[in-house]
Amino acid sequence: MSSTIDNAPYTAFHRRLALACSGGPLLDGYILSIVGVALIGMRPDLGLSTAEVSLIGASALVGMFVGGALFGVLTDRIGREVMYTADLIVMCVCSVLSFWVDGVWPLVLLRFVLGMAVAADYPIATSLLAEWLPTRHRGRLLGKQIVAWYAGAVLAYVVGYLFLELAGPGSWRWMLASSTVLCAVFLVIRRGSPESPRWLAANGRVGEAVALVEKHLGVRVDGRELLPPRRTEAKTSPLRQLLGARYRRRTLFCGLFFFCQVGPLFAMLTFGPQILSSFGMAGGNLLDTLGTGLISLVFLIGCYPALRLIDTVGRRPTIIWSFALMIVPLTLLGVWPTAPAAVALLALCAYAFLCGGPNVLDWTYPNELFPTEVRATAVGLATSVSRIGAAVGTYLLPLALTGLGTGPTMLIAAGVTALGLLVCVLWAEETKGMALGATSPGRTSPQEPVLVG
Known part of the structure; x- marks a missing residue:
């Protein structure tokens, strides 16, 4: 493992790389959110049924499931840099083509490919970033990638609201195509981003790895230091x-x-x-857009105290207490289904704020818990599994609200969150302050001593 990279000073190079890597999460938040606003005009223009609306909404999530699993493995095989720009180009092309869609199936196909490209960016960009970052700054900057997701979601609702106000619901084609601008911006920012020296060294290209470290960190490094620990077992697929x-x-x-x-x-x-309408809050297209944007903003705000906590109290306490507290507002809404709309809004905002702990660890944990040769695969697999949860939750919630009622629906959500708490209590490890390779083979107990690389 490389103590030179782990202990390197934090420089403008790291800041630029972190900004470049945030493009995927930001575009994910934007692309998944803007379609909800666009559907206001799209539905009457294309004559969409409820089933077709659900299909359009789910297509990107299904694409993310496929893309995360497929491109994580590919990224560990052929490298981070090779695909680092290609996935943004795919997003840009699909965004432009969305302007001319004239039916359900072309849009479903484009959303599916967009989802694949977005999910591909997670293992590519987060593994590349993790493998360049100093230990002291790794948790905070990996956590900030999810902040970019919520920033993209909030931006989508703001842009969508402005389109609705200034051009009306018929501007939905412009809404879908608007992500092209963000793709172009991050294509420029990503120019010149280097390959991971850890991946290069692990794949026999030690000379290139040493040259990149000297170029971007300004220090000389022994090539042997970049090599991963030797494994005695036979090499298998990631x-x-x-x-x-x-x-x-x-x-x-x-x-x-x-x-x-x-x-x-x-x-x-x-x-x-x-x-919120089930608790008696008045609705409407513009109000719905602004209200959902407000909840997204609270999700974003909740990430900031969590970013500090993971580097002070640690990863394990932060995720356990976050899940425990997230259960409270959901249970409140479950046992009080007749609560006033203002109470329901506050409870949902409290839930959104408390989600900050798991949010900032979504990509921090899989990047820290696995070695270079399987790191991108681990991030991609975790992303794919999460999108199963997203698709199931998104599909079942409206059915549950109609068939079971608000109270039981909220209690089911609280039960799923309680399962997450149990998983964290049993299996969450402490990786705060550890060198990137120090968590790799064999260190599985959260009570084991933690060594800084």
Whole structure:
């Protein structure tokens, strides 16, 4: 493992790389959110049925499931830099083509490919960033990637609201195409971003790795220092390694806590106005857009105290207490389904704020718990599992509200969150202050001493 990279000073290079890597999460938040606003005009223009609306909404999530699993493995095989720009180009092309869609199936296909490209960016960009960052700044800057997601969601609702106000619901084509601008901006920012020296060294390209470290960090490094620890076992595929005895528990932990967090979260974001209307809050297209944007803003705000907590009290206490407290507002709404709309709004905002802990650890944990040769695969697999939760929650919540009522629906969400708490209590590890390679083989107990690389 490389103590030179782990102990390097934090420089403008790291800041620029962190900004460049935030493009994928920001575009994810924007692309997934802007379609909800665009549907206001799209539905009457294209004559969409309820089933077709659900299909359009789910297509990007299904694409993310496929993209996360597929491109995580590919990123570990061919490198981070190769695909770092290609996925943004795909997003840009799909955004432009969305302007000319004239039916359900072309739009579903474009949204599916967009989802694949967005999910591909998570293992590419977060593993690249993690492998360049100094230990002291790794948790905070990986956590800030999810802040970019919520910034993209808030921006989508602001842009959508302005389109509705200035051009009316018929501007939905411009809404879908507007992500092209963000793609172009991040294509420029990503120019010149280097490959991961850890990946290069692990794949026999030690000379290139040493040259990159000297160029971007300004220090000389012994090539042997960049090599990963030697393994005595036979080399197998990344997916097989993740599901094998050595990493199975960590793989389950990252996938399950992400699943239990994202299922209720996506449902709240997608159907927040419908939930609030069940508590008696008046609705309307513009009000719904602004209300959902407000909830997204609270999700974003909640990430900031969590970013401080993971580097002070640690990853494990932060995620456990966050899940425990997230249960409270959901249970309140479950046992008090006749609560005034103002109480329901405050409870949903409290839930959104408390989600900050799991949010900032969504990509921090899988990047810290797995070694270079399977890191991108681990991030991609966790993302894929989480999107199953997102799709299930988004599909079932409106059905549950109609068939079971608000109270039981909120109690189910509280139960899913409680399962996430149990997973964290049993399996969450402490990785605060550890060198990136120090968590790799064999260190599985959260009570084991922590060594800084």
